[in-house]
Amino acid sequence: MTLVEGKCEAECAAVFGDHNNPPTPTPSAVLRTRPARDWQGRFVSAYATAHPWEDFAETWGFYFDMWAVLMTMHHHLPALAPIPTHSPSPLARTYQQLGIFFNESTANDGP
Amino acid sequence: MGLKDLVPEIISPEVIKKLAFIDQLIGRNPNRRIPSPSPLPASRVVRGALSTLTYSGYDIIARIALFRSLPLLTLLARPLAASSPFAANLNVALDPAGRFPIQPPESTDFNAHVPTTHSDSATRSSVTQIILRWSLRTTTKTFV
Numbered sequence: 509m510t511l512v513e514g515k516c517e518a519e520c521a522a523v524f525g526d527h528n529n530p531p532t533p534t535p536s537a538v539l540r541t542r543p544a545r546d547w548q549g550r551f552v553s554a555y556a557t558a559h560p561w562e563d564f565a566e567t568w569g570f571y572f573d574m575w576a577v578l579m580t581m582h583h584h585l586p587a588l589a590p591i592p593t594h595s596p597s598p599l600a601r602t603y604q605q606l607g608i609f610f611n612e613s614t615a616n617d618g619p
Numbered sequence: 620m621g622l623k624d625l626v627p628e629i630i631s632p633e634v635i636k637k638l639a640f641i642d643q644l645i646g647r648n649p650n651r652r653i654p655s656p657s658p659l660p661a662s663r664v665v666r667g668a669l670s671t672l673t674y675s676g677y678d679i680i681a682r683i684a685l686f687r688s689l690p691l692l693t694l695l696a697r698p699l700a701a702s703s704p705f706a707a708n709l710n711v712a713l714d715p716a717g718r719f720p721i722q723p724p725e726s727t728d729f730n731a732h733v734p735t736t737h738s739d740s741a742t743r744s745s746v747t748q749i750i751l752r753w754s755l756r757t758t759t760k761t762f763v
Contacts (some may be wrong), residue, residue, distance in 0.1 A: 520748065523637055524637060548631070549631045549633065550633045550634070567637045604630055
């Protein structure tokens, strides 16, 4: 929030939604919130649907998770994971390819 | 998230838009520290090797300690086993030195074969197992 508040609140609100409306809910209210059925198309997690700030935090965490996975993969298997760029689209594409690879690998171990 | 879905396979354009915003935001930060692709630092490799060696070291020490202390622990456990109600119920008679009575070796002369008392043998075996398990558990708790 320190990065956003008073600096680029309008831009952030345009992407994540207005964080002042609805007001920030209590943690228990967040946990009670039921995510929308189509959350996968708009959010990185079901929890992110609770509030724009939660969405921001979840996306932030997801961004760094993505970087960490891709960098680790690049160190160990450079052929499978090329050098990640700072552009989110190729980053996400490589991450998706790796995602399918990992999911298929784990599926081979059993359900 | 089950095992099958370790990593999301679908990242929607809307999520990519959000990721782009985060990326821009980090780009504005003067303290930005995005790791650049480089070989694994030597310190990390050395640290990994050391932790593996340390773990192996602890494992070896624990094993040595376990086997070295087993006779002592068994010795200490003998009076305990002898005085336990379990041993009394099973009617285990220890010799005056606190040891289990030693059965003479089975004769190879089949004509002179005397049926062994299976219950005695089983009792002795189970009490020995109790002592051994107790010793192992104590040693493991102490050293590991």
